[in-house]
Amino acid sequence: MNDVSRRRFLAAGVTGVALAAMEGCTDLGGESETSLGLPMPPIDVDDLAWAHVRERFILESEIAYMNNASLGMPPHVVAKAVCDGYEAISREPLHGKHDLQEIIAEQVVPGLAAYFGVDEGEMSLTRNATEALHLQAMGLILKPGDEVLVTSQEHPAGNSPWMLRAERHGIRVSEVFIPSPFDSGEQVVDLMESAITPRTRALSFCHVTRGGHLYPVKEISEMAHRHGLLSLVDGAQAVGQFSVDLHDLACDAYSASLHKWVLGPAGTGFMYVREVARDVIRTNFSAGATVESPGLAPGGTADFPVRAALATALDFCNALGANQVERRCRYLSNHLKSGLTQIDGVTILSGPTPETSCPGSTIFEKEGLDAVRAVGLFEERIGTHIDEHQRDGHNAIRVSTHVYNTTAEIDRFLEELSTARA
Ligand SMILES: Cc1ncc(COP(=O)(O)O)c(C=O)c1O
Known part of the structure; x- marks a missing residue:
């Protein structure tokens, strides 16, 4: 990639939009889009107010997609950003890769940190929530006999790492029954609190369950801390549906997919570990890691075009407003x-x-x-x-x-x- 096309790619890579417009992608014009080609934030909630947003998706016209909780449907600009990224590393792998890494380091990670109210160093990119949940569970320092509480509505991705640790490290995993539906957040906090034993070290639970039930993360985390326990959250179904401020939620770790409600490309997620929890949630990868340099993120060659396209997904979400x-x-x-x-x-x-x-x-x-x-x-x-x-x-x-x-x-x-x- 020469300097001119590199700059063009970087500029468009942020949103994928400038390039998309140049190459004849959807251009709604008028007042339905910002100067960056993103949809204007709709003021009202009805279909008319959101019609210009709907036009940003390329779903086949005869299909109604109402399964976003399984896999989100990225807008065209996100799909285009992935394609552009792949083209870039196919045309010129060396600089194409560097350019994508630059977007990831300078836009995606800071963008995610800002979107979720945390520091950049607290964010690790993963391929999905499953991988992040595995890293957050396997990274927790526990000894045989220590107990982790999970709830009856966890996704297998939230439970399996603990089962593995029970098998391999002799920890105990206890399930707290939560009714579906439940009456109030207080009921969930009470049920979890009453299951705590002297052996309990951590509570591991969903922010939003697969069935769409909303757990009171902040209240559970504060309760956990009153008992000297860690609060570890599965946010796969939560992020992107509403504003999530991770520092405010007070949890110690939070794992999420970005290919559901954030409308990112498939194969994207993150693990957040609160800075003060780094002494107890440790790396799964790096010998010699320290609290200052925790080495929590999986290393090696990554799906750079997919990750870089998260910058576009974040721009899209920010344009709409959480x-x-x-x-x-x-x-x-x-x-x-x-x-x-x-x-x-x-x-x-x-x-x-x-x-x-x-x-x-x-x-x-x-x-x-x-x-x-x-x-x-x-x-x-x-x-x-x-x-x-x-x-x-x-x-x-x-x-x-x-x-x-x-x-x-x-x-x-x-x-x-x-x-x-x-
Ligand atoms: C609550 C919950 N946690 C974790 C996952 C796993 O997400 P992913 O497939 O992105 O790893 C899902 C997937 O549907 C989920 O609903």
């Missing part, structure tokens, strides 16, 4: 919930209040409808992608709607649901 994203997601799931209450045989299983349920994911059962079979049924009949939630004692369907969904898509789904049996 609070606006939350309001829009709530608006859509409230629309869905209100329609569900009109359908015979439907029971909503999401938490009853905004304090207990996340903005974007909704779970419910319908009498006579098998959730696993329903997934195929809705795809076949109306091209709508949803997921099943046959866990926590439920035969539930999970609908996870992000800002790009519309009330028309939800209405179509509700209409089909009203007669569906499987």
Whole structure:
């Protein structure tokens, strides 16, 4: 890459947008975009206000994608940034790689740190939440017989590392039952607190569960600290749905995927370790690591184009604004919930209040409808992608709607649901 094209790539790599515009990608023009080509922040929450944002996604027109909790749907600019990055390292690997590394070091890591309210040195990039959860669990200094509490609603990615440590290091893993749904955050704190024993060293739990239940991370973390315990969080389903300030949440470690609600490219995530917890959550990689130089991040050649495209995803999220994203997601799931209450045989299983349920994911059962079979049924009949939630004692369907969904898509789904049996 020569100097001119390198500068052009770097400038566009930040957002992927300048280059995208040059090469004939979506250009909405008018007042729907900022001078950087990003969508203007919608002021209202309705479909009209978000129509210009929706146009930034390249989903096939006959599909309604309501399964964001499984895998987020990146906007076109993010897909384009990944392509540009791959082109750059294919055309000129040496400088292409350096340029991408520069974007990662100078924009992605600082951008993530700013977005989540932490210091850059507290952020380690990973391929996903699973990898981050593994590193945060394996890095915790524990001795045989020490206990870690998990909750009954953890994802396997949150539990498996502890099971491995039980097998390999003789630690004890105890599961705290949390009802689905639960009544209040206080109930979750009380249930976890009453399970603490003299052997407990850490609490490991979701911020948002797979079913969309919202745990009170700050209150649990403060309770954990009162008992001298660590608070380790799985934020895979939380980040990107609403504003997350990790210092304010007071947890010691937090792992997340960026390819769900942050709309980053697949294969992106991070692990945050609070600076003061570095003496007890240690590296899995580097001999001679110190508190000042903790070596927490996996090393080696990385998926540079994918990681660098996170700069674009962050620009996109920042352009919309985390609070606006939350309001829009709530608006859509409230629309869905209100329609569900009109359908015979439907029971909503999401938490009853905004304090207990996340903005974007909704779970419910319908009498006579098998959730696993329903997934195929809705795809076949109306091209709508949803997921099943046959866990926590439920035969539930999970609908996870992000800002790009519309009330028309939800209405179509509700209409089909009203007669569906499987
Ligand atoms: C709560 C929770 N934690 C962890 C994960 C794992 O995420 P990833 O596949 O990005 O590693 C998921 C995936 O759906 C999840 O829902």
